[in-house]
Amino acid sequence: MISRDAVVLGSDMLEEARAYLRLEYEEEDASLGTVLLGAIGYAEAYLGQMLLRRNAREVLPASMRWQRLSVLPVSLVNSVTGIPAEGMPFALSSEAYKIEIDAHGEVWLRVTQPGSAGRVEVACMAGMAQTWAELPEAIRLGVLRLAAHLHLHRDNPDDPGPTEGVAALLRPWRRRRLA
Known part of the structure; x- marks a missing residue:
């Protein structure tokens, strides 16, 4: 089980998205924020990485073998x-x-003295960048293009999905794992 704090949208993110989508009025920021959060979530799932640094927690079995966090x-x-x-x-020493x-x-974890614990929860700080501006330009553009697609097709039941251009921008940072 993995839990992550929600992404906090900064004004710089909203301003850049508003400019990219050519939206003139701040009244649209609520719906734009929803679209932007959806685009960030999609990008994180595709990349296998958290974009913006925030708290995360993962529960794993208490095992003597080395285990990798997701x-x-x-x-x-x-x-x-x-x-x-x-x-x-209880806190493990x-x-x-x-x-x-x-x-x-x-992160690789090995529990050497679990005590009565059958599982452990690891609390950590994860993410590629502290701020939106620190993300690589291609990732920011990929998220903005995806947000534009989601905004444009928000009421379209026949939405074909994101363009290949979005995947091409994000692909160099994609992390895959072998089972």
Whole structure:
């Protein structure tokens, strides 16, 4: 199970999207924000990475084997909490687990002393960039083009889906995993 904090839309994001879509009035910002969040969610699912840095949590089995978190890219692991079958969750001491974060932001976890925990929850900070402006230009343009597509086709039941141009802009940053 993975949970992530919601993306917070900054005014710079909304302004750039409004300019790209040639929307003149701020009254449209609510619907534009919804479309932009949808485009970001789509891009994150396609890329296999979180775009903007925010908190995330993932629950894994408490295992002696090395396990990789699905959340990417991770910059910081905040805590590891033991989850027993019965009773209250508890903080695992730093001696009870091993964490490795590689250069690509992949986190590997091994629980060496689980105590009564059958599962562990890893709380971390993940995302490619702190702000919208720090994202690579191609990713920003891909998200904006996708938002434009979603905005244009919002009431079209026969929507053909995003253009190949969106995928071409995002593809260089796509992270795939082998099972």
